Amino acid sequence: MDASHSLWLFFLLTLGIIVLPGMDMAYVAGHTLQSGARAGLLALGGIVAGGVVHVLLNLSGLSALLMLLPGAFEALMWAGALYLAWIGGQMMRGAWQAWRLPPSSAAAPASAPSPAQSPWRIFVSGMANCLLNPKAYAFMLAVxxxxxRSTERGLAAQGLLLGGIIAGNQVVVYGTVLLACLGSRRWQRGDGRGMTLLSGLMGLSLVALALGTLVRAAQGLH
Structure with missing residues (x-):
């Protein structure tokens, strides 16, 4: 297989992994639905930065070392799941508080970005979300x-190119999710009830995803 075919295959594999619903996609969707475009872009930027760190960890060999340590992968799954459950719980709590307000009072927070989190915190939390994602570690080690290896480029140049492909797919896939969520926000404007319900359902989805990850982590201990 020549280098160009190899890169196309890597592109399709990473696209197939990223497009599957998971922690990173839910993080971008949750912040976009709850706080608007700026928060969604910050979340997306943090996740892309986390993907870059994944590439650097893999090139340095630290990712393989982490996976070889007894119980390290299961601990990573627990940490990621608990973090995701905390985010989902915060969204459900915010949606419940907004739902209890009169419709006229709920409209404002539903249509305006929430100042609850600083931009830096959203960005850094996006990085942490990506770095705590077990799916990303499994992909980086298996694929x-x-x-x-490339006959045309050195290891560093090839790693940089592959990292660029990963980042590009993240921007395209999660950017599409971001735009869809923004469209949903505009469609749900009015008394704010629809947006509040959607935000609560997204939080519930995050908690369910976290519980599924915890079950898989518990099974891996046996």
Whole structure:
């Protein structure tokens, strides 16, 4: 297989992984639905930055070392799931508080960005969300190393190119999710009830996803 075909295959594999609903997609969707475009872009930027760190960890060998440590992968799954459940719980709590307000009072927070989190916190939390994602570590160990060898480029250049493909797919997929959520926000304007319900359902989805991850982590301990 020549280099160009190899890069196309890597592109399709990463696209297929990223497009599957998971922690990163839910994080971007949740912040966009709850706080608007700026928060969604910050969340997306943090996740892309986390993907870059994943590439650097893989190139340095630290990612493989982490996976070889007894119980390290399960601990990572627990940490990621608990973090995701906390985000989902915060969204459900905010939606419940907004739902209890009169319709006229709920409209304002539903249509305006929430100042609850600073931009830096959203960005850094996006990085943490990506770095605590077990799916990303599994992909980086199972797929990424097989594409690092190239007759045309050195290891660093090839790693940089593969990292660029990952980041591009993240921007396209999660950016599409962001735009869809913004469209939903505009469609739900009015008394704010629809947007509040949607935000609560997204929070519930995050908690359900976290519980599923915890179950898989518990099974891995046996």
């Amino acid at each position: 990424f190393p097989g594409f690092l």
